[in-house]
Amino acid sequence: MxxxxxxxxxxxxxxxxxxxxxxxxxxxxxxxxxxxxxxxxxxxxxxxxxxxxxxxxxxxxxxxxxxxxxxxxxxxxxxxxQGYDIIPLHSDSYPAILKKNLKIAAPTVIFTKGNKNIFREHSIAIVGSRKADEISLKFTDNVAKKASSENKIVVSGFAKGVDKQALDSALENGGKSIIVLPQGIMTFSSGFRQYYKEITQGRVLVMSTFAPQAPWRKELAMARNPIIYGMASDIFVAQSANNGGTWSGVIDGLRKKRSIYVRCPETNEANANSELIKKGSIPVDIHGDICKYVMDELEEDKQDEIIKAKIISILSAGPVSLKNILLKLKLEWSDYKMKKYLEMQQGIEKCKIKNRVYYSLKCGQMSLFE
CATH class of the missing domain: 1.10.286 (GTP Cyclohydrolase I; Chain A, domain 1)
Known part of the structure; x- marks a missing residue:
């Protein structure tokens, strides 16, 4: 261009x-x-x-x-x-996940610096409070480590607390990250110095949707939150209050039928995680795995909805064998039961790679904002 x-x-x-x-x-x-x-x-x-x-x-x-x-x-x-990239909505380099999740409200142009190929990889976001409890930071660390081991990108809003923990844990464990700025990209000079090595290695991509020279402002930080959620295939919630950016982001995500995983809180915790689970979020334990004891208490339709969402998340990274699907789901199902279940899902297809059977998501033609 x-x-x-x-x-x-x-x-x-x-x-x-x-x-x-x-x-x-x-x-x-x-x-x-x-x-x-x-x-x-x-x-x-x-x-x-x-x-x-x-x-x-x-x-x-x-x-x-x-x-x-x-x-x-x-x-x-x-x-x-100065090495920045300017990516309009119609560009092949524009992140497809952002258009898919935000549709017509996706940013008209995004400004970036770093490895744009990161946009093509499976991504997750770990969100939560700036003043997160120790258990929430441990959860964040666990999920970021696991994501990095599975070659998934960790999306970070670069705020204190959960955001910064997610970024640091991903990079410390050899992973990659996308930093979504609450300011113009040309005002992030200290951050570029701090992450110069990781950026040049292709492990960090910095992006902003605001005027390039805009300073940090509270309203920009709030406007950045939908971008964080939009850049992720899966959203993990470490800790949420019953108001604020995390709460509103999850409620909006649930309304849009997004897959949102919320940490099951301990009995003495003072947060709104349980409320978000009651509203339809998927309950997960300290390691980010689905809480079986909570699943058992849910109605059958809700359990099926959660299982489908988890399978779609697993397959979104590429073809996966039946055995590995069962391992990742940690369900006490037989191979036969899982095979029949997958064959009943319209959006999933069976394929062969080197004479081995795998399952993947069906690829359809996408519209501009799908």
Missing amino acids: TNQELTYWVTLALMPKIWTKRKNEIYVNCFNHNPKISIIELFEEPSYWDELGLNDSEKELFKATYSQLANNSFLVEDMLS
Whole structure:
């Protein structure tokens, strides 16, 4: 993609007073237009605006923002010269998991530094309080270690407590991580110095969805949380209060039918983990494995829903043998029972690799925001 095209994409992404969802809707209309309207034509050819459904207020905003193109051109050149990447929504490098989870609300442009291939790997997020209890930090450490051993990426919001523990545990155990910033990526200079080695080794990717030079602000930290959840295939909750970012993120994830695993709390813990489990989260123990004693108390339909979610999570990393599925699930099922169960699931298919039978998720054609 040319620097000129990136300049127009950055200008669209940083345009004030228009929600991200609406910017993406405008882009989709450009993409679906016959003939297709380029990002440059969107700004340079006002004659298209009526066809794209822009209202009078939006037309005025596009006219006003046009004056920012020169400044944004210098910004793009400066960022590229410093090794940053600018990834628009339609780019092949854009993380598919983010579009799948956030759909039309996915960030119009993301700014990164590091190994972009990390975006193509299976990822998990471990979330929780900045002032997490010791048991929650131990849980975080266990889950991050396990993820690293399974070549899964750990997504971190780089906050104190659970976020920082997840990042440190992943890197200490040879794993990889994505750092989702609550600020502009060009203001993370101290972090780039701290993780220079891991970034150059391809083990850390730093990303931001905010204006590149934006300083840390509380509202940006809150706006970053949906990105953390959106970047992960699986979400593990170490500790949650009954309000705040972790709670709202889990509730939103459950509403969207996401697989969310919540640590079963001890009887004397003062947190909302039990409430989140009652609302439909999957209960897991200190090692991140499904709590059998809690599972046994759930209704059969709920147990089946949890088993399906766990199997999908296991297969999302690639083909897995029947034996390994049973080992990872830790269910007291026979090979025959699991085989029949898998064959009944419409989204799962059997395949052969070197004459050995494996199971994998069926691959369908994905739409732009699927």
